[in-house]
Amino acid sequence: MMSLTWSWVDQLLRHSATPELKLPWIKLLVCQGLAGFLYGMVMGSYGQWDANRFWYVFYAGIKVPLLFWVTFSLCVPVFFVMHALSGLHADFRQSLLALLAAQAILTLVLLALAPITSLWYLSNDHYPWAVLFNGMMFAIASLAAQFYLRRLYAPLFEKHARHRTLLTIWLGLYLFVAIQFAWVLRPFVGEPNSPAEFFRSESWGNAYVALFHLLSGAAK
């Protein structure tokens, strides 16, 4: 049976760069799922508590790990091919493990920020502010995960400068996919007084097209 104890999490958080990363990848995935689910539940707990809200809590709990897992797996194939093309396929396993660990850190930091989100929900009654605040929490968690990722990647950077380029491409791609997927998965917070649904009926659009329309509308 897997044990996700505080001491394991503590070790993971304090992990230093080693030439050979040895982390249990299944445990990292479980950790992402658990921490993501818990933060998602907090994220969906905005507004009045009724039966409708319960579904929002549950949906948001599922959506957060889904967002991370699906985005990650969508980007892996390209990452593998790029490693092979640049002659670094021997390091692929280690890069992937570092990325997986960084993603686990992202969810753990999110979970640690969950009480603050709860407090914000309790002390605010304006829906857009609630959404914006969650955006800020994700930004902070990403920043911390970035920091961690650079630490684990240090030996790879030393090995070959091309790893820097590959990592930049990965991050760009990951962000590109994650934004679109998050757009499709809306709503995460869930507006009060609107019926709970897993997908918003009008949400199967493209985030970037919507952004373009928004900007061109604002320019007029």
Place this chain on the structure above:
Amino acid sequence: MFFRAGLRQLDQLLRGEATRTDVLKTGDLAVQSRQLFVINIVLGMVAGFCLGWFALVNKQLEGIWQVASCMLKVPALFLLTFIITLPSLSVFNALFQSRLGFSGVVKLLLATLAIINALIASLGPIIAFFALTTESYGFMVLFTVFVFGVSGIFGMYFLLKTLRQMTILLDELAQPAPLVDSLSGDPIEVVEPDNPKSVKKLYQTWNQQNGKNSALLEQHRGERVRAIFSVWLFLFTVVGMQMAWILRPFLGNPNEPFMWFRPRTGNFFQAVFQTIQGLLGMHS
């Protein structure tokens, strides 16, 4: 005797003796969390007592309730802030490989809150004095916000300073290795960490040498650790302000009857802005 020992600890904390470098090297703070906890509550009650005076002056007998409510609310403000910010501080602390363990984080946060509380409580008599001499509710609100704000800034300064001393990264930087040019073998000029150009050049040299001289790069990383902790401090501030917002009223508007809590509307910044507008005679 327990209380007196607690006061002695507070004294050491304020003098900086509890966080001397040789103490910090052991990965701990020279304080006891249980005593600090009690001291925090007592200081909060003192501060709350002083805050309650405004209502006492304006509402006489009904003001006694406000004093009682304040004496509960100020300790509650700090206790709740402690509970909410502890998880993120402990995660950030571990993430940046600080020497501090979990109990050390608890002590550090309690120590920070004790410093903030001590400052507010020490400014308490001044708040009470203004409560006796001023009739303007708006002035009292802004003055209280100012007192809490200044105390908070001092507390955060203490937290950041202690954490900075504790980060392993910065320990390693004590003696950075001399940087050597990879081709000629000559030593390279000293790098100033605050100068972006200088740091960029260092990165280039570092890449050339495949990271043989990473000590100074670590120093640059130390700067980033500080940057990320500033993000946490920002969160800490937001939590403190929102918590205070939930627990309102502290002073008690003279034109309204006593109440334990106010209905939840608006937010902190909006209210401060409106109070300033009101004081300046502008109405929105």
